[in-house]
Amino acid sequence: MKKIMIVSLLMIVVMLSGCNGETDDGKVLQIDFAEAGYGRAWLENTADAFMEENPDVEVELNGNPNMTQNAGPRIESGRDLPDLFFLLDTNWQRWATRGYLEPLGDLYEREVEPDVTFLEKMNDGIQDFGLINDEYYSVPWNDGVTGLVYNHGMFEEYGWEVPETVDELEALTDQIKEEGSGIKPFTWPGQAASYWNFPVLGWWAQYEGLEGIETFMEFDSPEVYQQEGRLKALQVFETLIGDQSNSTDGVNGLVHTQAQMQFINGFAAMMPNGIWLETEMASAMPDDFDMRMMQLPVIEGAEEPMINNTMAGDFIIVPEGANEKELAKEFLLFMATDEALIQYTKDTGTPRPFNYDPTQIEGLSTFVDSALDIWKNSENLYFISKNPMYFANNVNFFPASGAPYGDIYLGDETAQSAFEKDYVYVQERWDQFQRDAGLTE
């Protein structure tokens, strides 16, 4: 019994001594990341390159699809913390304002390359992404290209033209139904109807321009919900999807993998999706399947026709209680170098929101090339708000329903009624939302 006690105590001592972030030979950088659509090869390659430059550093990776949900309790308890968290879009602001995150202001001022700071290296529209209460606490992880993906092989076979305007898109849906021998214009995941946010928010931004969206994201009053672009975008959706014959049967109950399987198996010609689609469906994709991303067709009356809705929201943070905070910042700085950025795009097929040219990378698929061309040639749209009502999830794009797409598809709502419902919903609760967010007493 006593021997067991001695061995147990020694094991505890050994385990505790291993928790200080240092090995006998150097430092250990622990990275925990949401292992989602982008896989883990990109991070392994980045870590290898970082270790090559810093031979005394060992990078340990811990990936998990549920990392974003699991991170909250760990950050709030201050236990079992890595040096870096790579997480999917969630309310990180609540951790920052509670002091759970390391301020990153000094990282943003460091030079990535001669005379170019980390902040300057970032794309203009996303520079305020990690800012709250005048301090930086997070770094954007991915940039994105979202909108409408189309089956290029099918378009070639039937001689269908890629639409440049919304009117042309509407005409195309009729043409597909007439000529497509049972092929439907669209498939989409009703259980994740917010996939329609990719093109719909894009149309809204085309109509209002980037400044209009910035005004909306300030949430100064309920009147922002009266923006005409919001209604116009919903009306485009209603025209396309309110007609149920434009979608595959039973589409409103599909999860995203079911809808994507329908798309890659040729049951539908188009689907709302993003640049990650190819990596996500790689194992199921038929060999000869040829898809492309289309530049979002332009809505009538557009203020800013070339819009790419990035939907960027995934982020990187350094917990306040991390062992190797300085090393974590060095890693983030390394990730912003041109070599690391290009490697990232090679491995994931997606860009990061920094100034570099991923379109020069050779050997990417035609799908990724088409998406990167859109990223390079468009005004990239980022939804960034400093209003606590937005962090607290009181207000968003369609607050009454979350996303009115399913209701419009089923005919339970019209674009006009969904538009008005949101305004009334917010107007009735505005004082409460402001009070809840600490903006008023």
Add this chain to the structure above:
Amino acid sequence: MKNIKKFFDKLPDRIVAKFEQVFRLDTSGLARRKRARKFFIFAMLFIPLLHFFVFFVYVNINTIVLSFQRYDYNAGENMFVAFQNYKTVINDLLTTDQLRVAIINSLIYFPVNNFIIIPLSTVTAYFMYRKVPGRNVFRVIFFLPSIISIVVLTMSFQFMFDPMFGPMNDIVKAFGINLPEGGWFGNPDTVMPMVYFYSVWAGIGFNMVLLNGAISRIPKEVIESARIDGIGMFKELTQIIVPMIWPTITTLFVVGTTVIFTMFLQSLLLAGGGPSGASKTVAYIVVEMVQTGNLTEAATFGVIFSIIGIPIILLVKNLMERIGQNVEY
């Protein structure tokens, strides 16, 4: 190393002796054995008691405290707001359609669990006990869902009803039932019946195991004497088996009532809470609030539904105990 070993060899005796000296305890063999017994009982109870205090007492007190607070993003801390959260939640309950639908969806779990799943489980368990022909097929159909991960199970169930590839579409079509508009999980009228159907299929196996265990403990003499008297299967089940396993049925009934306030995973995995919130339950909404960081409102929801739920559950338990007797054998 030698010194460490010596230290540990001597440690327990030294500690015990010191302990006895400080508290001036009786050092006789009998007194020491009694103390050792008490210490053993304390050590065995310590962990469950600690668990109870941390994960029940502390968590519940903290939930009540949170329900009177609101997180302030400017101050970076929770502020006391008295009954403001209660006012907000009650107002939302009265005015928001999605919340009303969630309450109705949750309440329907009561009859589904107690008047469909428990009777079906009892009948199935009885068939297993009577070794009816084909019982092994039933065992697989009903028990398999209990041992497979719910994620895999819901995914299989979903694919069975996939609008394009699902085999069930053709089967139900033979009975004149067509794919509903939007799909089985995409139509507000069919989504909850589908979730309840899944719950029945997946829920029978678990109850069946418990009931089967209870039936097999009934003394054989009781059953045999009834059979000598020429009792039929229906009477045997309703007049002998059910009364004799009533305590187990009561337990399942009470547990089946509590799930009204805890069921959410089925709706989440089968329908993602949709379409347009049509498959959300009370627990689903609380989970959603926690995931978006709205802990204070989630706590308020929890407290309100506990206030409603606890008397209901106690009443159900009381009624069940009055209906049947606590049989001992």
